[in-house]
Amino acid sequence: MKYESFVFETSFGVAAQLGASDLPEIAFAGRSNVGKSSLLNRLLGRKNLARVSSVPGKTATINFFKGDGVRFVDLPGYGYAKTSRDEKKRWAALMEHYFTSDRQIRLVVQLTDMRHPITADDRTMLDFLEGSGIPFVVVMTKADKLNKTETQARLAAVKEELQGYHPLEVLSFSALKGTGVPELKQAIESVLE
Numbered sequence: 362m363k364y365e366s367f368v369f370e371t372s373f374g375v376a377a378q379l380g381a382s383d384l385p386e387i388a389f390a391g392r393s394n395v396g397k398s399s400l401l402n403r404l405l406g407r408k409n410l411a412r413v414s415s416v417p418g419k420t421a422t423i424n425f426f427k428g429d430g431v432r433f434v435d436l437p438g439y440g441y442a443k444t445s446r447d448e449k450k451r452w453a454a455l456m457e458h459y460f461t462s463d464r465q466i467r468l469v470v471q472l473t474d475m476r477h478p479i480t481a482d483d484r485t486m487l488d489f490l491e492g493s494g495i496p497f498v499v500v501m502t503k504a505d506k507l508n509k510t511e512t513q514a515r516l517a518a519v520k521e522e523l524q525g526y527h528p529l530e531v532l533s534f535s536a537l538k539g540t541g542v543p544e545l546k547q548a549i550e551s552v553l554e
Contacts, residue, residue, distance in 0.1 A: 362550055365406045367428030374422045375451065376458035385465045386432045387549055390486055391472030393438030396502040399536035400472065401426070401435060404545060411435055421452065423459060431467075431553060434459075439482050460493065467552040468496050468529075470545070475501035475515055475533055479522045487526050498548050499528045505535035 373379050389397050398411035405411075410426065424435040436459065437452055460466070469490055473483050490497045499519075507515060512533065519531060530548050534541035 362431070362546070362553070363429045364404060364546070367405045367407075367410065367426045367433060369410060370425040370427040370432070372422045372424045374455070376455050379423070379455075379458060379462060382462070382464035382466075384427070384430060384432050385467045385553055386434050387552075388434040388436055388459075388466055388469045389472065390436045390469055391438060391502075392474070392480065392482055395438065395472045395474050396534075396536060397435055397438065397472055400470075400500065400502060400534060401433065403536040403539060403542060405433075423455060439486070460489070460495075466495055468498065468549060470549075471497050471499050471528070472534075473499060473501050473519075475504050475512075476506055478518065487523075491526050496552055497528050498530045498532060498545070499523065499526075500532050500534045500541065500545060502534050502536070504533040504540050505537045 389401060391397050401411035402408060405426070405428075411424065421437050423437065426433040426435070436456065439452065439456075471483070471486060471490065473479055479487075487497075487499075501515070501519065504512065516533065523531065529552075530544065532541045532544050532548070534545065
């Protein structure tokens with residue numbers, strides 16, 4: 362797959378705007394400020410294709426990137442405490458519509474912050490993915506923020522935290538160093554074959 366060929370296609374903020382799905386989709390989900398945009402930029406070999414925000418909860422739209430016969434879908438970050446109730450309702454409706462409309466979702470890349478245990482919001486998303494039968498991988502971001510001992514401890518702990526879930530893979534990832542990029546590309550390509 363030619364990851365460098367991807368371009369920003371469109372962005373939607375309300376469910377009614379979502380068009381039909383005519384290509385396989387790889388969706389990227391996770392808490393606000395978990396590093397979805399940084400991961401996408403690293404994966405696609407670009408600096409600013411996906412906008413990186415310094416303010417958590419800023420991505421309130423579903424953003425579509427198209428390339429090489431597939432779409433990458435950057436879902437809005439969840440779990441930001443300062444979001445208003447109306448905004449959370451809009452977000453929930455948007456997400457529900459995305460996942461329940463007849464889309465060609467081949468994989469969800471579920472991002473978690475490697476420095477912290479999996480949160481209640483992450484579990485809600487994992488429960489949904491597990492229950493819906495959508496294939497998913499868990500990608501633990503910000504791996505460069507931990508030393509070797511801390512990394513080993515988190516990798517051991519996450520096995521316990523993910524008991525009862527069946528991700529295709531669990532990867533550690535660093536946008537800074539590129540850790541996990543080849544493994545993530547392999548996971549994406551295997552579901553598109």
